[in-house]
Amino acid sequence: MKDIVAKCQIVGRGISSALRWMEEFASEEKQRASLAKLKKLNREIKKLERATHLKPAVALFGPSQAGKSFMVGLLAKSSSDEVMYVADDATGKMYDFTDQINPPGGKESTGLVTRFTVERHVGQPADKPIMVKLFSQVDLVKIIAVGFHKNIIEPATCPREQLLGEVEKVLADLRGEMRETPYPEIDEDQIMGIKEYLSMKLGDKYIIRTLDEMSFWERAAEILPYVSWDKRYELLQFVWGKHDFFNDLFILLSRGLSTLNFANMAYVGFDALVPREVSIIDVSRYSEIKESEEEWCRKNARTGVRTKSLEVSAGGKLANIDRTILSALISELVLTLPTNVLEDHSRDFLKNADILDFPGERSADMFKERDFVVKGFEDQLKVFLRGRVSYLFDYYSLNFGISSLCLVLGDGNHEVAQLPHLILEWIHGIHGESPEARARKESDTKMLTGQDYANPLFVILSKFNTAFDKGNAMKKEGYYSIWNGRFDDNFSQAYTKQMTDVWTKKWTDKDSFKNVFILRNPMFSKAYFKNRGGETHVWEEGLKDEFEVMMSYMRESFVTDENVRSLVDKPEACWDDMIQPNHSGIDYMMPYLTPVTDPRIKKKQIEDAVEQVRKIVLNELEQYYVGGNIEVELSKAKKNALQTNLLIGKMISEQRTGKFITALSCPDYVARRVYQEFVNGQFAVQKEVNQVNVSDNQVLVDLLDSYGIQVVPGKTRYEEIISQLKTVTDIDDEKMLLEVIGEAGIDEADLHALAFYDRTKENDPVYQFVNRLVGEWLRHIDSMDSSRLKEEFCIVNPVAFVQVVGVLKDNYERVGLKERLVDALRSQVESYDVSRNQNFELVTRIASSVINQFVFSLGWIWVPVSERPVQKSSGTPIFTPGEEGMDIAQSWRTGLVESFVANVYFKSKVDNKSNLKSMSKLGEIIHSIQED
Secondary structure (H helix, E strand, C coil), rough: CHHHHHHHHHHHHHHHHHHHHHHHHCCCCHHHHHEEEEEHHHHHHHHHHHCCCCCCCEEEEECCCHHHHHHHHHHCCCCCCCCEEEEECCCCCEHHHHHHHCCCCHHCCCCCCCEEECCCCCCCCCCCCCEEEECHHHHHHHHHHHHHHEEECCCCCCHHHHHHHHHHHHHHHHHHHCCCCCCCCCCCCHHHHHHHHHHHHHHCCCHHCCCCCCCHHHHHHHHHHCCCCCCHHHHHHHHHCCCHHHHHHHHHHHHHHCCCCCCEHHHHHHHHCCHHHCCCCCCCCHCCCCCCCHHHHHCCCCCCCCCEEEEEEEEEEEEEEEHHHHHHEEEEEEEECCCCHCCCHHHHHHHEEEECCCEECCCCCCHHHHCCCCCHHHHHHHHHHHHHHHHHHHHHHHHCCCEEEEEEECCCCCCCCCCHHHHHHHHHHHHCHHHHHHHHHHHHHHHHCCCCCCCEEEECCCHHHHHHHHHHCHHHHHHHHHHHHHHHHHHHHHHCCCCCCCCCCCCCCCCCCCCCCEEECCHHCCCCCEEECCCEEEEECCCCCCCCHHHHHHHHHHCCCHHHHCCCHHHHHHHHHHHCCCCHHHHHHHHHHHHHHHHHHHHHHHHHHHHHHHHHHHHHHHCCCHHHHHHHHHHHHHHHHHHHHHHHHHHHHCHHHHHHHHHHHHCHHHHHHHHHHHHHHHHHHHHHHHHCCCHHHHHHHHHHHHCCCCCCCCEEHHHHHHHHHHHCCCCCCCCHHHHHHHCCCCCCCHHHHHEEECCCCCHHHHHHHHHHHHHHEEEEECCCHHHHHHHCCCCCCCCCCCCCCHHHHHHHCCCCCCHHHHHHHHHHHHEEEECEEECHHHHHHHHHHHHHHHHCCHHHHHCCHHHHHHCCCCEEECCCCCCCCCCHHHHHHHHHHHHHHHHHHHHCCCHHHHHHHHHHHHHHHHHHHHCC
């Protein structure tokens, strides 16, 4: 992975240099959009570099109580061992995971991921061999937000203006709490990471959408790193509707993080897990958070544990923390497997990969908000738990933490509505969004590894013992209904219902999804097998005589069933392994699993992602770069135009163009927010400074009048005053003139203050407002995440979207969008009055209208008809007024394609002598990122 780390660092350094270049040379409005985008790409490249340090992992995921723990016990033990052990290398002791560590009675864990590994960590204390990874404050925000918005229905909606006012007050209060230097545990990137995650997962929720519209997270990023951990909730509480329960929980858990000095990992001893009745992975710990030390110890006296607290090693220091708080803070528990597991060649995958046991998914609780607030503590905690479980799967999926996924499904209907969508998102993210893409992916992977199997998704139909019970209760002619129920109704149909990608039927362009496996537990097959053993373990000696015929008929039915044959690669081998005495079906699966844990596959995934980021960064920077060779620039533009033409053509055929153009437009709320900031913030102050108070300047007016110079304060331009002074004094040299009148008591600064505000692009408030408006509009469209681009517009390659936005940026300069906005808005903006003319709606509509005229025509409506590109189908210029049957989508497509070349010619005519230095620097940055 060293070569990928090096690539990440090259791109990261390039982005850092590009950020500095933007701040120095880019125009204000372009800077606003590009800085946000480059910072986001920088976060992405840092994430990819972190991913290089993660081992491949086989994740077990699925509904609660589906049999994941049983499957872990099969995967993580040698086939020669009867049980799965966890090793304590310091003492040499072995713990039976099922009987000594896993919560008893089929209980769920506390919503954490358990990692099983053969890797030995270096550096942990000998008496604390167990590593636990911890959530951060940022993680807690995401967890609570997901739990609240996914499980609370009919939430109270605070009116937008009221919410804005409350947020502004808290922001103002927190500014007074800021210290000069930031705290180390939270930074701007992490806070913007919250925004990106919540926009992706909860963007349709009123609170999340409204906070985004008011630049909540951008402003939070400027403040929260500088205020103490116990004050941050005052702003963050808006994300979860300011509920006291979540506020109190956030503060309580944050205090726990503070106890551990906000470490991201810690080490504990086996006393944290054993006895399991007080283990930190037992869900019962949640409900004990409020219990006092005395009350807790009395309740658990029978275990022999005498204290509620645990000694933890975090950041090289020892600390004591309430075990119930620690339980809620753990994201991952790392357990070490005994070395003899590696002696079993059927478990060779453990040499390359870890096993991740995810907490079971459950259906959302769906409390009405008015009911939630009166619920008891344990019911309210369930919302937090649901948020944890959802967030953990998202986190590992988005951060390359899962190399292959085992979806474990028990018998019966599965009521977890979100599961099919989570699985589809994972498939699309790691293996391809279409049958053709998945076919290419598998072909490439097989070529890379030299193996025959390359499918990273495994569907495990567990608890297959129930099929025997059903078969025993019916005639053989009815066996097909068993397979139809398990394979089709409960899996294939359930996981593709109302999906456009019916992946179970069309995994690749040539075949269905053939990676389904079956699993039975010998402990629950006693009725059909001769066996010996006790309550916890059995030894099977073969089928009972009376069931030999039934099993023979079941096998025949299984291997010939249409549903089975479409989903199982080798039905005969699959059944035969499962039915063997003391077998479960796992051995049939291992030859499929081991190849997809090859580290080269993960390396290639990260490498491809790094390359994607590199291309996007280069496309972003190349929009600003003007080279000396116009032929090279034209060739590049024509290539980009061809790619974009194909993209828009596909959109037109799928009738998505109108929605896409609308997505590029400027929403009213963006224009309104910018205007509110203009009149309430720094621009309003600037305007007041430059307004003239007639009475204060009357002396100067009278003095100028004595020279015969007529001045109307605030209306006569500075240039007119100077011109009159030159005439009166007969001095043409302005510098000499200013010296002469200065000796007469007339100061240059006083003339500026007296005159009509001297508008230049640098100091004209209206122009600055327009700069900010255009910048916020560009940032709005740049912020569309890849999932939205894929789902709504079928834009699989983000680089194509960057090119479209690049055309908009170049076009608005070529057709003078900002100047048109200034002309359209000046009179309204300058007439704003807090008491008599709060013209928010009018300014909003004008601003949005002008920008959206530009977007819907790409600015070509402001170009003379004779100079516009010609529509091939009609032979008339695009966007011709009054043209009968004009195809707007095709006009837009033609306008977009022709803009690439038009913008090259426009840039070549611009005087770039003053930009030689900036272009030279930018060229060096681009070249550094292009180098391998």
